[in-house]
Amino acid sequence: MKRILVVEDEPAIREMLGFSLTKAGFRFEEAADAEQALLAIAANPPDLVLLDWMLPGMSGVDFARRLRRDEHTASLPIILLTARSEENDRVRGLEVGADDYVTKPFSPRELVARIHAVLRRSQPEADESPIVFEGLSLNPVEHRVEAHGHDIELAPTEFRLLSFFMNHPDRVYSREQLLDRVWGRGIYVEERTVDVHIRRLRKALAAQGYDRFIQTVRGAGYRFSSKAKV
Numbered sequence: 025m026k027r028i029l030v031v032e033d034e035p036a037i038r039e040m041l042g043f044s045l046t047k048a049g050f051r052f053e054e055a056a057d058a059e060q061a062l063l064a065i066a067a068n069p070p071d072l073v074l075l076d077w078m079l080p081g082m083s084g085v086d087f088a089r090r091l092r093r094d095e096h097t098a099s100l101p102i103i104l105l106t107a108r109s110e111e112n113d114r115v116r117g118l119e120v121g122a123d124d125y126v127t128k129p130f131s132p133r134e135l136v137a138r139i140h141a142v143l144r145r146s147q148p149e150a151d152e153s154p155i156v157f158e159g160l161s162l163n164p165v166e167h168r169v170e171a172h173g174h175d176i177e178l179a180p181t182e183f184r185l186l187s188f189f190m191n192h193p194d195r196v197y198s199r200e201q202l203l204d205r206v207w208g209r210g211i212y213v214e215e216r217t218v219d220v221h222i223r224r225l226r227k228a229l230a231a232q233g234y235d236r237f238i239q240t241v242r243g244a245g246y247r248f249s250s251k252a253k254v
């Protein structure tokens with residue numbers, strides 16, 4: 025049973041989420057603020073964190089950033105709950121490391137669909153051997169990316185994206201195609217979301233010079249070029 029930690033200060037929303045998540049077959053765990061959540065995560069890391077943006081004390085965005093910086097929680101799936109519908113705010117939420125966001129008010133059905141999608145993206149595909157290009161190695165079973173002996177920390181969505189690219193090199197994919205193949209059909213995500221995750225993936229790969237493998241093809245989309253020089 026997958027464990028979902030809900031970090032939300034409003035008891036009524038926690039209760040509503042507890043009901044919906046339990047009904048959907050998840051184990052519901054709760055924290056009212058970032059400090060409580062840190063203790064809960066340290067004691068027993070959940071499978072996914074459902075994080076409210078507006079929290080007393082440390083905000084949800086700062087908390088997401090903090091989880092991403094810590095190597096123990098760097099790849100913990102995070103969905104932000106936000107009352108903000110401004111696109112810039114949503115993109116900012118993704119930029120600090122959330123895997124997805126849901127805007128309040130949301131339907132329990134939409135939320136559960138997004139949780140399933142994020143969990144699916146964070147699962148390694150079984151029985152696959154590592155894929156290697158020019159010293160960049162992705163191990164789908166261990167969920168690890170390495171370049172010349174250095175670990176490259178990736179959040180679940182960036183890992184899926186890189187895995188997709190490395191499995192389909194030297195072909196151009198439009199944002200829409202990437203959403204279908206990496207995020208999954210039936211999930212509505214803005215195409216600009218792809219750009220945010222590409223940017224994050226490039227940033228993570230840049231330290232070892234592998235950002236050049238991810239190429240922008242003007243007017244068409246993105247390509248993983250196996251012929252790029254490191």
Ligand code: CA
Pocket residue numbers: 032033034076077078079
């Ligand atoms: Ca709140």
